[in-house]
Amino acid sequence: MSIYIAIDIGGTQMRAAAFPIEGYDPIRVQKIPTHSPNASPQERLILLIKSVCPENETINSIGVAAPGPMNPKTGVIYTAPNIAEFRDFALTDYLENEFQVPAFLDNDANLAALGEWLIGAGKGHDHLLYFTISTGIGSGIIVDGKLLHGESGIAAELGHVTVLPDGPICGCGHPGHLEALASGKNIARWVKKELAKGVESTLRNAKKVTAKRIAKAAKKGDPLAIMAFERAGEHIGLALASFLHAFNPSIVVFGGGVSLSGDLLLEPIRRSVKNHVMNSKFTDNLVITTAALGDDAGMIGALILARTAIEQ
Ligand SMILES: [Zn+2]
Structure with missing residues (x-):
């Protein structure tokens, strides 16, 4: 079986979830503070993804919702409120290097709109x-x-x-x-x-x-x-x-x-x-x-992005 990873990054906390091929019920969800004295938000993001990825599962793709401004086409975050480390950060390249799977990025409000539109x-x-x-x-x-x-x-x-x-x-x-x-x-x-x-x-x-x-x-x-x-x-x-x-x-x-x-x-x-x-x-x-989707809208949107962008 293979899975999709959906991520919602905020200035205070980051959430990640592993989803099956179909449906919107996550297999595993994890939430951690974005900032920690021991590691950069980038490093914490990698650990977070690994923590929700069940062993022996293949990741199909990763979808990320993050605060902007950013360029969804290039996967670069220009600046992110309350995350100084994300200035001109090529987030999708970073994740693709680490996990060797396609990664996609969009603005959190755009993805919440996508989630509310398709299933909310x-x-x-x-x-x-x-x-x-x-x-x-x-x-x-x-x-x-x-x-x-x-x-x-x-x-x-x-x-x-x-x-x-x-x-x-x-x-x-x-x-x-x-x-x-x-x-x-x-x-x-x-x-x-x-x-x-x-x-x-x-x-x-x-x-x-x-x-x-x-x-x-x-x-x-x-x-x-x-x-x-x-x-x-x-x-x-x-x-x-x-x-x-x-x-x-x-x-x-x-x-x-x-x-x-x-x-x-x-x-x-x-x-x-x-x-x-x-x-x-x-x-x-x-x-x-x-x-209708509450706090999950961005995460659901990131999942839809991960599923649909890989087909294009
Ligand atoms: Zn303004």
Whole structure:
């Protein structure tokens, strides 16, 4: 029997799983911290893969989901947030040398989009937008049943569209990007600013103001917490209206930690989209929903990449 290896690399932890030829139930899964004083993330990645690879099994190929920017065609990661060692790192060459099997790489949000499209919330749709709303905002775009990569493989950075030219500075250094207004970290930042101004809220007693904590307060009726999600939803909806004009998807899927707040975020998004879209034809049959695969989306996408790229 032979297997496929799927890997999901993050700034804090790396996960690997061995999968059989068919199906989505892993044979073995392992998770380790990305950083350790004893070995580089590169060396730890090799050990991690070996730890999930059953003895006497042949690896067919390896699929990797990693944070970008990167070039999926060449398998080179340009930079990875929180992994300084991955600067201009030829990841697929590195794995192919070590294991002597084909290796494939793509952006984690792209692969999550692929996973949600083929076996998750987006099943049956050929035009899909996927967003992961967590610390930052990542995204993936399926057009005509294919992932959109662009000329250099760095397309689909929808979190970095400008929605407020004189707005707060984004993690990428530019003002007013969607991520700077509506990611989990920035929802919390806005609430903290309002609290500092003296706005009344039950969040004043919270040890740590996080998006999760704000969602909890909003569900209990806290006006500031509700306003925080209304504001994030308004900005996401405003940007989304433009994305609908560009891509005309039939479904928009929201994943990532902040999307677990469900309608608290989706309802303001739906309202805002309707206010900003040029023609109701763009929203008439549009599904706006939450992701189905949770934390596994990137890993499932990496598995699909490993299986399909080897056939091409
Ligand atoms: Zn940005």
